[in-house]
Every structure is written in C-alpha cells, then in structure tokens.
Amino acid sequence: MWTSGNIVLLEVLRRLLVIFEKDCFEDAYDRIPAASQMDLHTAIQETQCALNLVLNDKFSEALDLLKPWWKDSMYHALGYSSILVMQATMTFEHRDIQAAMSTIKEALQTCQRFRKKNSVVGSLSSLISKQSKLQEEEMHAEICYAECLLQKATLTFVQDENMISFIKGGIKIRTSYQIYKDCQNLLNVNRDLAGQSDAFRQFEGGVKLGIGSFNLMLSLLPQRVLRLLEFIGFSGNRGFGLSQLREGASSHSLRSILCALTLLFYNTFFLGGGGCFVVRGPTQRLHLWCRQVEGLKQRLAGKSIPTEKFAVRKSRRYKAAVPVLLVVPALEMMYVWNGFSIVGKRADSTEALLVTIETAEEQLRSDPSPSEFHPDDSCLVQMLKGLCLKHLGRLLQAELCFTQVLSSETRIRYDHYLIPFTLYELGLLYKLQGDFAKAATCIENAKTNYKDYSMESRLHFRIHAALSSLRGSPVGTP
Incomplete structure (x- = not known):
C-alpha cells in the first residue's frame, strides 16, 4: 500500500x-x-x-x-x-x-x-x-x-x-x-x-x-x-x-x-525506503579499472571515504597474478547503498535479482577449483539471497540463508563486514515475524561485538534507527 x-x-x-x-x-x-x-x-x-x-x-x-x-x-x-x-x-x-x-x-x-x-x-x-x-x-x-x-x-x-x-x-x-x-x-x-x-x-x-x-x-x-x-x-x-x-x-x-x-x-x-527503482542490464559482472581504483581514492579531512576504501579492497582481487572476479559486484554495491530495500517493494524486480543471485550460487557450488575468496563469496551470495527471499515473503527460507552465513563466520577471510550486516538483517527479519526480543538481541550483537569492518559507521546508523523503532514495540524491547 x-x-x-x-x-x-x-x-x-x-x-x-x-x-x-x-x-x-x-x-x-x-x-x-x-x-x-x-x-x-x-x-x-x-x-x-x-x-x-x-x-x-x-x-x-x-x-x-x-x-x-x-x-x-x-x-x-x-x-x-x-x-x-x-x-x-x-x-x-x-x-x-x-x-x-x-x-x-x-x-x-x-x-x-x-x-x-x-x-x-x-x-x-x-x-x-x-x-x-x-x-x-x-x-x-x-x-x-x-x-x-x-x-x-x-x-x-x-x-x-x-x-x-x-x-x-x-x-x-x-x-x-x-x-x-x-x-x-x-x-x-x-x-x-x-x-x-x-x-x-x-x-x-x-x-x-x-x-x-x-x-x-x-x-x-x-x-x-x-x-x-x-x-x-x-x-x-x-x-x-x-x-x-x-x-x-x-x-x-x-x-x-x-x-x-x-x-x-x-x-x-x-533507510532505502520510498519509491521504486527498476534494475536493468547485466548485473553479474562489474568491470573495474583496477590499475586505477586505488590511485583515485581521496582523503577528506585527513581520512579516507568509507565507500572508496571498500571499493579499493574489492578491486585488489583483480590485481593478483591470477585475477579472481567478484561474484555479484553490482548487487553488493546496491546493498551497501540500501538498494534492496527499494527494489524489494517490487516483486518482479526482486524475482529478477533472485534469479541472478541463484545463478551465481550455482556457479560457486560447481567451481572445480575454489579460490581463497570462495567462502566470502558464498556468504555474500547467501546474505543477498536471504534479502530477496525476505522481500518476497519467504521468511523461513530467508532465515536459513542468514543463519548459514553466521555459521560460516570462522571461514570468512576478507569480507568480515558480512557477519554484523547479516546479524542486523536477521534482526529485522525477526522483527517482521513479531519476535522483538530476538530482533533486539541480534541487532545489539551486531552493534557491540564487532568492530573495525568495512562500512561500520553506515551500519551503526541503520542499527540506531532499528533499535529506536524496536523501543516502540509491545514486548521484548531493549
């Protein structure tokens, strides 16, 4: 509505x-x-x-x-x-x-x-x-x-x-x-x-x-x-x-x-709320000019911009002797900018994203020689898949995707941001199901137990908004 x-x-x-x-x-x-x-x-x-x-x-x-x-x-x-x-x-x-x-x-x-x-x-x-x-x-x-x-x-x-x-x-x-x-x-x-x-x-x-x-x-x-x-x-x-x-x-x-x-x-x-943006064009590969990305990074007031630092970290995979392609880079950046909350309001767009994500999931599963980035890529795909399933109303399947990411925490080598972000998303899922106590526990866990990961300040803004909303919930509020 x-x-x-x-x-x-x-x-x-x-x-x-x-x-x-x-x-x-x-x-x-x-x-x-x-x-x-x-x-x-x-x-x-x-x-x-x-x-x-x-x-x-x-x-x-x-x-x-x-x-x-x-x-x-x-x-x-x-x-x-x-x-x-x-x-x-x-x-x-x-x-x-x-x-x-x-x-x-x-x-x-x-x-x-x-x-x-x-x-x-x-x-x-x-x-x-x-x-x-x-x-x-x-x-x-x-x-x-x-x-x-x-x-x-x-x-x-x-x-x-x-x-x-x-x-x-x-x-x-x-x-x-x-x-x-x-x-x-x-x-x-x-x-x-x-x-x-x-x-x-x-x-x-x-x-x-x-x-x-x-x-x-x-x-x-x-x-x-x-x-x-x-x-x-x-x-x-x-x-x-x-x-x-x-x-x-x-x-x-x-x-x-x-x-x-x-x-x-x-x-x-x-928040990523309000309005609908339709995603068009291929989203399986985002070609980065990786010999240039790091040199383009600027420092503002003596500090690097978080999104630029994030892009530099992701681009380094392409600079190796044997480059390892990012799995769904466009969708990963779309998530960082809250795009899933927007596209999720359109079932047809969300279904299209889910097809792309499941294709990437199958490619990772059938990879004959997994790289060192394989666990990170698998967790990213599962988190994004869980988001699509949540917006499509398939809440149990979404929860399974999120818990699968959390169970793989010790296997993640580079993209440590995935765990606190997944905890946050799982908390929102519990809130959607009416379990406010579990929601608060997950979101507080993401807030207090994880530090020094990519896009940390951005997640803390979202956490602040979520906890403020939970304080108005009928039971189990922090």
Whole structure:
C-alpha cells in the first residue's frame, strides 16, 4: 500500500526528473538578462537559475550569473559562496578551501548588512515576543546568514582537524540552529502572510529546509550523543524533521529541490525506503579499472571515504597474478547503498535479482577449483539471497540463508563486514515475524561485538534507527 510519504517521494522524483532536463536549465538561464538593479524577487529568481545550472554540472555559468551581484545581494552571496564551498568539499585542495573560506566570510558580511540592525544572536526571539515586524529583506537575511554560517562551520572542520577548529565549528552550528528556531517562531506568528507574499513563501521554504534538516540529522545520532546535545540546546525529532522537509519539497520555492535532495539522501542512504527503482542490464559482472581504483581514492579531512576504501579492497582481487572476479559486484554495491530495500517493494524486480543471485550460487557450488575468496563469496551470495527471499515473503527460507552465513563466520577471510550486516538483517527479519526480543538481541550483537569492518559507521546508523523503532514495540524491547 502506498503511504503519503511514498507519494510525496514519487512526486519529488518526478520533479527531479523535470529539473534535470537540459533544456530546462538552459532556457531558465537564457530568460533572465543581466540585471541593472537588484531587488529581493530578482535575486531569488537569479539564484534559482544558478542552482539549476549547478545541478546540470554548469558550475562556471552559475558563477558567471552570480558574480556581478554577489557582494551586494544576500542571495547572490549565498549562491556564489555555496558553489565555492561545494567545490572545496569535493576537491579538498588547499587553494579551493582558502578561496571558499575567504568568499564565505564576505558572504556573511553581505548578509549581515541586510539583517535588522538591532538583531544579534539570541535577540530575535525577544523581538518576536514584542510583536516587532521584520521587513521581508530582514527575514530573508536571517535565513541566508544561517545557511552561510553552516557553510563556514563545514569549512572550519575541513580546514583543520584540531580541537579548536571543532569548537569553533560547533559554535557556528549552534548559532545557525538558534537562528533557524527563531525564524520558525517568526513564521508561526506571521501565518497570515503565507498566502499573500511570494517572498514570505520563499522564507518559509528556507525555514523548512533548515529546521527539517537539523531535526532529521540530529535524530540519527546515537542516543548518548543526542542527550549531550540536548543539554546544550539541540533537539532532534525525526518525524517533525521529515514532515518539514516534505512540506518544503512540495512548495514552489528556491529551496524545494534542496529539501527533495535531503529526503532522497535520507531514504536511500539511511533507510532505502520510498519509491521504486527498476534494475536493468547485466548485473553479474562489474568491470573495474583496477590499475586505477586505488590511485583515485581521496582523503577528506585527513581520512579516507568509507565507500572508496571498500571499493579499493574489492578491486585488489583483480590485481593478483591470477585475477579472481567478484561474484555479484553490482548487487553488493546496491546493498551497501540500501538498494534492496527499494527494489524489494517490487516483486518482479526482486524475482529478477533472485534469479541472478541463484545463478551465481550455482556457479560457486560447481567451481572445480575454489579460490581463497570462495567462502566470502558464498556468504555474500547467501546474505543477498536471504534479502530477496525476505522481500518476497519467504521468511523461513530467508532465515536459513542468514543463519548459514553466521555459521560460516570462522571461514570468512576478507569480507568480515558480512557477519554484523547479516546479524542486523536477521534482526529485522525477526522483527517482521513479531519476535522483538530476538530482533533486539541480534541487532545489539551486531552493534557491540564487532568492530573495525568495512562500512561500520553506515551500519551503526541503520542499527540506531532499528533499535529506536524496536523501543516502540509491545514486548521484548531493549
């Protein structure tokens, strides 16, 4: 049955497909000539065009559109600095980070000029309590300033990993969070303007993006960390955050696409829920350019990206004197990115995946000269087979597949991540069967008894969500 959340996500996907049409970006760019003067409406319109260009991988054109006004318009400043910050976080080149940091400082100064003159951090709430009215530009200046602060915090973390940088970044994040909360209060006391002003609707979209993202991301943190953050003023309500982002994604504002992308990131990276993706094409072999994979790995803030480390480990099989092919690499990566939870909503797609997996299973079984990777490959195939069977409602067979993997733990030589991930999946299976005590035991086992395996942090996010859900179950909760 389709839920309202699924329907919203499908609408979001539809909008994304429209917005990614090449002609849409080019036409939007061509429609707006260089402005001789700049008001709030034109600034938002031009920044929307720049965002479209960025999403179409036209960074230079977007910068050219924003550059003439970026020191005089808050939205041009926000857009211009956002692109440079995005570039810096993608390249992690020192010169890009320095350029972005310099730009974001100027962007903050530009936004500051539009803020209410007697508005300092923490004073906006008192203004609201006195029923003071902010002008439209002042309202938008608060939102743009909060977004710029978040960007500066990100660059502060990236620039240096020492404790002082983390403290400075944390202070900026808290200040940004407080501004968003104040803006939400302002939104609540000015609801009568919602249907009258496009500028107010744009402001509302900015509030929903900020409040929704903060609540959602904070709710994903481990409970002990969240308790500490709540002590210093943060709070994270997942349901509220998701509702804010869905409302923001459904609006016709500059930030609706950003709300949509945040929802999609959450649903694919953390949960894999909502919508259906059909897998097409061959999935038995994923050809890697293994003399290049390791050299392409980057370090972000001094650390390797987990998915890149995972890819490098898998590619090393191809570098041996006698290369050993990966068994179902496309499906393995699909699982890492929660793809089975998405495809599992379509029985026909799941059946097709099961055929591919069973073919690989038979090939492993009939291999006349098994390699050193054979036990790992067999366990991977059994785990993926169990997932397909679970989504097809064949729960007993799925349980047998998962227990077969766990019984082979001592035989696994390389892919040690398979055991904690399988325990997690078995826990979800028990939950589906209504055995909440067993579910909690399996998931807690995966959480506490396994360390230093591939994609560990990713699994811990999923475990946190699963245990939070189990706490609301009727019996056997942790």
